[in-house]
Amino acid sequence: MSKARKVKDKWHAKKWISVLAPQYFGELEVASILYEDPQRLIGRVVETTLYDITGDITHQSTKLYFMVVGAEGGKAKTILKKHEYSTDYLRSLVRRGSSRIDGIFTVSSKDGYVARYSIVAFAKGRANSSQAKAIRATMREVLEERARSLDYSQLCHEVVLGKVASDIYNKAKKIIPIRHVGVRKSKLLAMPTRPFLPEEGMKAEAKTA
Numbered sequence: 001m002s003k004a005r006k007v008k009d010k011w012h013a014k015k016w017i018s019v020l021a022p023q024y025f026g027e028l029e030v031a032s033i034l035y036e037d038p039q040r041l042i043g044r045v046v047e048t049t050l051y052d053i054t055g056d057i058t059h060q061s062t063k064l065y066f067m068v069v070g071a072e073g074g075k076a077k078t079i080l081k082k083h084e085y086s087t088d089y090l091r092s093l094v095r096r097g098s099s100r101i102d103g104i105f106t107v108s109s110k111d112g113y114v115a116r117y118s119i120v121a122f123a124k125g126r127a128n129s130s131q132a133k134a135i136r137a138t139m140r141e142v143l144e145e146r147a148r149s150l151d152y153s154q155l156c157h158e159v160v161l162g163k164v165a166s167d168i169y170n171k172a173k174k175i176i177p178i179r180h181v182g183v184r185k186s187k188l189l190a191m192p193t194r195p196f197l198p199e200e201g202m203k204a205e206a207k208t209a
Helices: 002-013 050-054 087-092 129-149 152-160 163-172 198-208
Strands: 015-020 029-035 045-049 062-072 075-085 100-108 114-123 178-190
Touching: 015 062, 029 045, 029 062, 045 050, 050 062, 075 087, 075 152, 100 129, 114 129, 114 152, 114 163, 129 152, 129 163, 152 163, 152 178, 163 178
Parallel strands: 015 075
Antiparallel strands: 015 029, 045 062, 062 075, 075 178, 100 114, 114 178
16 A cells, blocks of 8 residues: 555656757747656657748658757756658659769867768769769868857757758759758767857847847
8 A cells, every 4th residue: 555655646746847949949849748856857858840840841851859958947948959851751852863962070069069960962963973072072161161150059940941951052053953952860969068058149149139
């Protein structure tokens, strides 16, 4: 009997907490988690889609993974841990007679977050080795330039919503006709010793403006 009461009491001690997307994704609720100790929430990862954030049906094939970095007042704050194209969507981009060009790059944002980005380009026809090399160089150039000038929060926003891919596309199409460019996957590898939360950067930016 005492054991049954102990289990029941422990269950009732737990509470629900709302997990919010980062400010740069609108701070929308992306999940609810039952918890007992808020500190044990740190590092938890929740999955959603970009469609759930934007409501745009064309974004349903982009998966987002948010990691909890803080919890207070019934709300858990997150940062983007990783994102990726769905397997079906990536497969749908493949066309016979067209070249696929991949690049994988590790960069550090202006505020010290280190992440790995996998970028893919699909040419309208066959690309030779020198063209493929030039397109990879363009991928690196654009990504590294954006990382040097942007905080992690800003970089995530431009990567996931397609700004980085659009910049690469506009340069790569001068090398060879291009059908699609996208950052198909990203993964956060390391944070600063004293994590600089995205919300802090955006508040500071607003005050400066």
